[in-house]
Amino acid sequence: MNAATEPLYVDDINAEYVCQLFKQLGDPNRLRIVCALLERPQCVADLAAEVGMEQSALSHQLKNLKNASLVRCERQGRQIVYSLDDSHVLAILVQALDHAEHVRKGE
Numbered sequence: 001m002n003a004a005t006e007p008l009y010v011d012d013i014n015a016e017y018v019c020q021l022f023k024q025l026g027d028p029n030r031l032r033i034v035c036a037l038l039e040r041p042q043c044v045a046d047l048a049a050e051v052g053m054e055q056s057a058l059s060h061q062l063k064n065l066k067n068a069s070l071v072r073c074e075r076q077g078r079q080i081v082y083s084l085d086d087s088h089v090l091a092i093l094v095q096a097l098d099h100a101e102h103v104r105k106g107e
Helices: 012-025 028-039 044-051 055-067 088-107
Strands: 071-074 081-083
Touching: 012 028, 012 088, 028 044, 028 055, 028 071, 028 081, 028 088, 044 055, 044 081, 055 071, 081 088
Parallel strands: none
Antiparallel strands: 071 081
């Protein structure tokens, strides 16, 4: 599909979901968390150190991201390990970051 020539139809349910998705990614802390998970799945302690947040604040943000289906968690022994929910999250981030870089450079 060529987005430049073909209109996209967005029903109410998808519109609500997409708006919630961008709302979650619109917070700098949550965006940093998701970007940190691009590299590898991580436990809360490692993720907290990487993004510079307290574990309690990070856990709250991870709950929001999980509810938005941006991240998922899996118990590994005594730890909960977080990762991106699926490859769509990666694609969304790559496109958004490419666009930000494009705009910043004035291309």
